[in-house]
Amino acid sequence: MSDLRTEEYYLNMGPHHPSTHGVCRMVLKMDGEKVKEIEPHIGYLHRSIEKICENRTYAQCIPILDRFEYVTAMSCNYVFALAAERLASIEVPERAEHIRVIMLELNRIASHLLFYGVTAMDIGALTPFLYGLRERESILDLFEMTCGQRLTYNYIRVGGVSRDLPNGFIPKCHEALNTIEKKLADYEGLLNENPIWLVRTVGIGVLPAKVALDYGVSGPCLRASGVQYDLRRNDPYSIYDRFEFDIPVRHNGDCYDRYLLRLDEIRQSIHIVRQALDALPEGDFKAKVSPNFKPPAGEVYARIENSRGELGVHVISDGTKKPLRVKTRGASYNHIAVLPAFATDVLLADLVAIFATMDVIMPEVDR
């Protein structure tokens, strides 16, 4: 029996793996079913967005950045517009700001609904996926009605938004929000108490707050680890300081908390959208900005809280109509980078659950 031995082996997870949400490749060092080491390999979706943006005017960058993080493309639009507005000190009309908040929060809800479905599917429940997408569709319908596209909006522009809200948007939006609020009970009934779901998520993939901060984890993943840090509060942008909402925080930092936190955030976002719809003033929806506008030389790093975490863009202007440098910072980038630090010594199935609850989206990582 002396020649019987066990050995560790390498498992190549991805780039075409159903639960890597795109084309992430992870080389896993496995001991049986147990993951000993993770080495993420990214770049399969690299489209050189930053370089492309350096060769485009400010207005042209926005549709390119739509593709940066297409699940919440509104926030990509917004963060670039915010950077350009800060560079050129543009005043944005009130109505535009309200519309922006509505769109950003609707997009956050849509993204979290997708998260709900995808996470459930990664843990093996197939039906919640369709339920999540069903309500997401109603939000995408609103977007299509407003700006004409369902995913790559190109809606929020430097100085405002590209079009005013269409006729009948407000009642339809209220209706969609009411439906989602009602359906949240269904979502929670399907998974929250389900013993299988609980054993798969509770205590799995605990991300300590210290590690999370060290690796730059942000957004719901950070808040699930007990750090109350939301840019809508801590570095306010737009008109978020006028609305009343809670920042949900949970303390265990495991998959279950990350999941629950996002469901809580949907509720808060619904609340914000309702307030914004009620407070929507009349007026201009866009400040006068030339499509070839040239912000004065300088640099700014704008960051907002999107559904995944901190979405930042570092724009340097040299006074010409094209930016000198556009550096995008997506939350998922850090969320993948942190995996080797805390997701080891788990089973393969847990790694899938952890990856799903980190809510990673690959185009944001590869850019």
Next chain:
Amino acid sequence: MTFPVAVLELYPLFRWLSGVLESFGFSANTVLIISYAVLGVIMFSALSIIALFLVWWERKIAAHMQQRFGPMRHGWHGWYQTIMDAIKLLQKEDVRVASRDKIVYFWAPVICFVAAYLAYIVMPWGKNLIVADFNIGILYIMAVTTFTVIALLMAGWGSNNKYALLGGMRSAAQVVSYEIPMVASILTVILFVGSMSMVDIVTSQSGWIFNWFIFKLPFGPIAFVTYLIAATAEANRTPFDIPEAEQELVAGFNIEYSGMKFAMFFLAEFINMFTVSALAATLFLGGWNGWSFIPSWAWFLMKTFGVVFLMMLIRWTYPRLRVDQLMEFAWKFLVPVTFANLILAAVIKYAGWHW
């Protein structure tokens, strides 16, 4: 083992067939062999049709649960969609891995397929509708259905793929673990019937509905539930579908199979599901017993499809367990419960506190 010839005569068809054959001057043995061959073909086609129907049904149920349509293109609500799928799979190029273990890789789907069909030799489809009534019928079923695990292990090993190997190992561990609670649940039934013959088991539940084993309080329902859980695991279905866990192992043991070989695994999976459901119907739900205005085979099918429906509902509602939790559940929960239940049943049987 010799097949009991007596059971064969129950088909008018076979009486007619043997009459015809004998008139052509075939000897009795030849007639018997031909009859069995014809019977085999009938069973095979019936089961294939059932498997294809189950695929379609599962897709429809899943679709309607998720507020979709599911297959709609071929025929009324796409009823022959799966037939077209099967034809497509048969025509497909058989892509094989270069570094496979040739023999093992080839035989795995065959064994899986055959093992799935073998159980139907002793399955009582209706009153006097059984191929062969062994006196060890249920034991035989337990034995041949376990062949599947060998096939899955072979598929996992022969594919020379780590995902497939993981799937094969998982499946072996899972099926071996869940065999125990399954048998223990079945034993409670056998304990009362006193026979392992499928016909005996069914006839012992005849009469009114409370003769069904599931209504034998208090252990009947427990045995049924534990059996159903173990059976779901045996059939590799969610929440116990870890051997092919799509999100973890991509497709598990059948990751390297394509075309017809994949179709064989796929159909075998659905036939296995039908087998365990049919067993549940036979053992716990009175088999083909029912009011006589509906033919007995219809009762059997209705009950079986009822159990299948339940399994589908479970599949499309629940998440998947993790591999160690699955084992834990089997050994720490199901095995104690089924054995306690078995002892309880034995005590009740011994004391005579039952009807």
Next chain:
Amino acid sequence: MDKDQLSAYLTDKSEGKLTLLEVGRHDPIFKVEASQLIEVCTWLRDDEQLKFDFLCNLSGVDTGEQFEVVYQLASTSKSLRVDIKVILPYDGAEIESVQKVWAAANWHEREMWELYGINVKNHGKLEFLLLPEDWDEGFPMRKDWDAPDFIRMPEF
């Protein structure tokens, strides 16, 4: 602390290691010498008043004349933001890795190394991250890189 107070505090307490470049449109931008980077970063992270425990972003910049490395720092407990900029010459650009201070810098530095050719000392794992492993066509984010057509816009 608002950004003016922060600028004053940083200029005061850094003992001349941080030079204010501009108060900035939204956040102050400071310059630091490459040799003092680690020291300053550790101080920024550990100072009780600052607690810059969060590295938002790290961008390499090619201005056409020089390289700049910009560290965008945030403090989660004090809600502060500051940019730290290191200016590097075009030839032999080299910088110390800040991974020891913020682990988040790891991938950003790798990315900077492969896209700009700025060498990162003590990084430990300088391998291609976004680019293919057999990439040998130079440093794509440099301004003098010959970009393919889909990146360059035709001039009208």
Next chain:
Amino acid sequence: MQGGIGNMGIFKDIKALFSGMRITSKHLGRHAITLQYPEEKWEMPERSRGVVVLLSDKEDGSLNCTSCMLCMRACPTAAIVIDSPRDPETKKRNLKKFEIDFGLCCFCGLCEEACNFSAIKLATKYEFSSADKDSFLWDVNKLQEVGRDVDYIDTRKKKKVAPKKETTPAETKSPEKKPVDQKGENS
């Protein structure tokens, strides 16, 4: 999770399992929310950004395009190629070539916003997929043909009062002159 399932209240678990089943079986009888695509079609919202078309004048059917090239400059992917040499005598541009490569187009709608003459629009049509890469290159005839039945608000009307006098388009004019927004603005 040591202990896992055994440790939790079993009745609570069973209740949760059943409530899950109740939710899914509740949906079993409901109507599908999806459509059978080629037969049934989604009604596209008015602002929907589908394929790019060139618009024709509502009365005489001629192209609205004045080949001012604003759209070409606005395009972030250089999908639009216009060749319109100036006539040396009249100083007017003649449209020689107007091509859109839908392999490049990202349907952002910037060209529509840049246009001051209601000449280019992202129509609500969308079924133009093809397996042939060359067929994505649409020339002016195809663009006009597809755009014939597209309804639009003509923002040139005011200028039409003084016809013929229209010289080279005012390129400095910003596109935020609301050529597009008038459709469904007053919410």
